[in-house]
Structure formats: structure tokens, C-alpha cells
Amino acid sequence: MIDLDGWVCPAPLRDYPTIVMGHGGGGKLSAELVEHIFLPAFQNGTLAQLGDSALLEVGAARLAFSTDSFVVRPLFFPGGTIGDLAVNGTINDLAMSGAQPLYLSAGFILEEGLPITQLAAIAERMGAAARNAGVTLVTGDTKVVDRGHGDGVYITTSGIGVVPAGLRIAPDQARPGDVVLVSGEIGLHGMAIMSVREGLEFGTPLMSDCAPLHDLVATMLAANPNIHALRDPTRGGLAATLNEIARASGVGVRIIEAAVPIPAEVRAACEMLGLDPFYVANEGKLVAFVAREAGEAVLAAMRAHPLGRNATIIGEVVAEHPGMVVARTGIGGTRVVDTLVGEQLPRIC
């Protein structure tokens, strides 16, 4: 039944003839899929910008439009559920272009056998997260797949926001001289999930940082609109985010390793599992590339906001080594912070 009309895949994507887990890891394999499969097939300049959301002009309105599929396991984890994650994740993708998120859609793929009470609890959390963020879930769809062809529930949310006139925040807008800020401690969401999966226990349980960031962004912009690029470091963690911006903007990024706030529990869990916190997913943090002269004002505004209390400057943008992220280590040396090929996997033996 497969009729390719003579069309052939543009490049042998490394050596993989089939999809592997790493294609969804937010690293190099994910980027290859986009570059070799989706961009050539979909052919348009908006997609090619690879922002967290697309910027569209519709009549007199400037809209941000974004989508994200959520396949997290377990469905319920410390600090959240797949439902609030799906709402906040898409809100954050919109917020990273400076947009005010307004409306969300939700597509559910349910697996036969999912307890109705679990679906109800997830939907309830989605509704609560939307109300908390001031957005409205206006449209949706539900499909059911046979047992053994899903994982309880997968949710794809899409969102529409309005981008204020004149604002242009995008991954390719970072400039040498910019300071790089992070809004707080990294690694919490990923290690909360990983701890549950691996059965780790700590004195203080690790909780996901899942939160909507648009109000924090609005507060930052009100303090000083000279913000060039924003991204929430989800899959692939801080390292992937810094690399994506460095590459899109054609600039180098230098960070001070010791300046990156990492909670002791995250550090401990990472050590036990053999993971690097720089590559662990977050769901309620952002990285900002800000014009140097605006840095102090933006930082102060972040620290005055509940979701940016521990914001800090972690580095700067340089003209040297474009597309590369370099960290100054604790012992005075430097190391290249590369993107991973696939996913970071916990040490299993």
C-alpha cells in the first residue's frame, strides 16, 4: 500500500532505518528528523524558524501558535499530572515569544482500559491549570486506541496567544554582549519523574516545577523590553536550550558552571543515576537572553516574581565560537557543553 510516488528520503538519517527513542529526546536525533523529514516536506519559512511557537499575522492581529504532544509516564507524578503539564507546556511555548496566551485546544488519545476516574482527574487538573493561567480550553477531540497501542492517555495541546506590537523575541535574536539568565533551579521536573520511575526516595521528595511562565515573562518585559530570546529548557534540558539559541543566532555562549542553580536533591539524584543535570528536563523555568544594559532590571523583576525568586545570571553571549556553548568549570578549566545525540538514560546497572 505504500506508494511513495518516486519520492525518496532526503538523507540517510545516521544509521537508523527506523524511529528510535532518541528521535524524541530533544537532542541531535530530534533535530535531524525536523531537518531531514519535516522541513523538506512542509516547505515554509515560518516552520523553518523553529521557534517554540510560530508567529503569524492574521488581519491586524499578531498571533503566536504552538503545539506540543505529551506522553509522560507516569500520568500522575509528584507536583503534577500529564494534564497540567499539557496545559502549562503549551502556555510556556507561547510565552517564549512574549505572547499573552489566550486559547488552548486538547486532543486526547486514550488507551482502552484507562480508568475513567483517572481521565476525570486529569481533565480536572487541566481545567484548573487553564483557569489558574487565565486561558480557556475551547476545543478538543478524543480518540480511543486498542489496549497495547497507547499508554493510558496521550495529550496534544495547541495554543493561540497574542504578541504585543513591536515585540520580536525569537531563538535567532541573541546578540554578542547579551547576558544569559535562568529563572531558577534546574532539573526538578525531570528528576521528579525519574525518581518515581526508578523508585528513589529522598528526605524531601523531588517535586516537578511545572508552572505557567507567561506572567513572569510579562513582568520581565514590563521591566525592560530589551529581551532577545526566551526558551523553556524542557527536553534536552538547559544544555539543549543554550545550544539551540547559539546555533539559531550564530553566536557563542559562555556560562559559569557554578552559577547554574541546582538543588542538592537534584544533584544527589543525578549522581545516583549517573545523569548530568544540564540535560534534565524542566517545566517551569526559562532561559532569557537579554541585552546587557537591560540585564539588571530584568533580573530584579524576575526575583520579585514568585516564579523567578531564584533567578540568576549564568553567562553571556560572545562573538567567538558561533553555535557552541562553553562552560567554565569549578576547577578553572572550560568544557564544551554539547547537545546529546538522543536521550540521557539512567544508569541501570
Add this chain to the structure above:
Amino acid sequence: MIDLDGWVCPAPLRDYPTIVMGHGGGGKLSAELVEHIFLPAFQNGTLAQLGDSALLEVGAARLAFSTDSFVVRPLFFPGGTIGDLAVNGTINDLAMSGAQPLYLSAGFILEEGLPITQLAAIAERMGAAARNAGVTLVTGDTKVVDRGHGDGVYITTSGIGVVPAGLRIAPDQARPGDVVLVSGEIGLHGMAIMSVREGLEFGTPLMSDCAPLHDLVATMLAANPNIHALRDPTRGGLAATLNEIARASGVGVRIIEAAVPIPAEVRAACEMLGLDPFYVANEGKLVAFVAREAGEAVLAAMRAHPLGRNATIIGEVVAEHPGMVVARTGIGGTRVVDTLVGEQLPRIC
């Protein structure tokens, strides 16, 4: 880990403690999920209108916003792939509010082990379908799930369109006196899929009717804007669509069974599998509820369009039996055309 905060499911959804296939069938069970789970959780008037798309006012723009998840098996079928289906399906949901579709997003859930060439072929077909319809795929997301937790690829598309000023086409706008039109033969998509699954062969293979309908709608509106409700009869088929409009508008619908165009191959395949063509899914047809005085003009415009060549009037809207669809049968009797509880399943022995 499941903390319901004391919240309980609003009603025992029939006797099912878990999700069953019928919850995704577009019938009564699907409607119960929406009414008992999603509407109470998401609490807003726009969602409660239950249109194929939501109508939003953003600044001076009137937008339609819609989402649909696609889980069809097989991924490649006569007349299409899951890719063009995902593009045309969301375009059609937008078109059913009279919107001009502009932008699409796509969320991919890939199963480990999917051949890359299949993904590439599907993406290529999506791109081609989008270009053919004049819409742009502007943003996307890709996740990978472990082998045995998907079915090759699931795609969720969302779309944004612009609704012309003054237009109000919605499921609750049908009025007694309206004529009911269908744009062509029914049952092709569903029976093309079913024939492949069941290994049926016919002299002329059944092909999916998968097509974008927005241009047909624009043509109809240009002929006479007095169109009250539009819906593409996908899951649940013509019967579900007529019932949904009857219920939303609080009117009765009367159809002449013999007036509904059903191709001989569809009829034959349905007979072999013990299915009723009225409940079989379509992907390139629409049902229109049109003010009686506009009926002839709209019908003529449909017939002059390549996607409406076999359009015909199949019935009318009445004030009697609100919420109910009644068919006059070939032998002069009448029968109630109800919505199914779940899905129509082929006879397997």
C-alpha cells in the same frame, strides 16, 4: 499518586469503569465523555457549543480554531495516508464554520520501530495536502513512545482559520423549514479502510474520499450565504451528524432514505460486513442545513464544484420530534435514525 482533592466523577458513565473502544466511536459513549468529563472540567461557553471548531474573537479578527487526533490503521490506505487525512480533517473542521483555513500545527507521536521511510512518506503527503489546500503547516512537535505503546504514528493537527464578518454557521443554527443537503456519495472513506482491514476485494477498489472542503464551502456561501449549519460526517457517519445538529438546534430532521447517495460498492461491502452505510465515516463530504429559499442556489453551486458534483437534497428540518432524526424508508414506512452507542463493528463470524 492519584490525588483527586476530594473531587469525584460527576456521574457513573453507564457501567464502564474504564475507557472502551466505543468512547472513541463518535456515538453516545463519546458524547457522554464530553458531557460528563470534559465540559465540567473545562467549564466554558465556547467549548459547550460543541462545534467542529471554536469561534474566537481576537482583536478585530474572528478566528476558527480546531483540533483533531488521527489514529487510523492502516497508515496507508486506498486514496490516502494518515498524513493527508490529518491535514484535510482539520481543514474541514475549520471549513464547517465557514472559515478560510490558514495555518496548521502537527503533533506527532511516533512508535519506536516505525520505518523512517514511512514517516517521510507521511510527512510528504501532509505537505502536499497543505499546499493543495493553500494552508501552511507552521509549527509542530514530535514525541517517541516505546515499542508496543503506539501504532506507528499518531498525528494531532490543529488549525486556525478566519471567519468572514457576519457569518454564523453553527450546529445550533438549523431551523424548521431548512433543507438538508449532502455533497455526494457517502461511506467511501470508512469502507475503503474497512475493506483493507478485512481483506475484501472488489472489481473497482473502494477509495477514500479524503479531500479539503473549504473551497466547496466558499463556493456555496458565494451562491447564497443563508447556510445555517455545516458538518462533515466523519466518525459516526451521516446518522451521527444529523442527530448532533438536530439535538444542538432543538429541531427534528426528516430524510428520504432513498435520496441518500450510496455507491454500489459501498452498499455491497456494507452488506458483506453487516454494516449500515448511514453510520460509516466520510472524509470528503459535508452535510448542509440551508434556508429553504436558498436551497436551489446552493445546490446548483455545489454541483458546479468538483467536490459537490453529486450533491443532492436528502431531507428537511421540522419543528416536530425535536432532537430526533426520522427516515422515510423505501417501502413507505418511517424509522428512527438513532446515534449508535459506540462503534459499528464488522460482523466477524
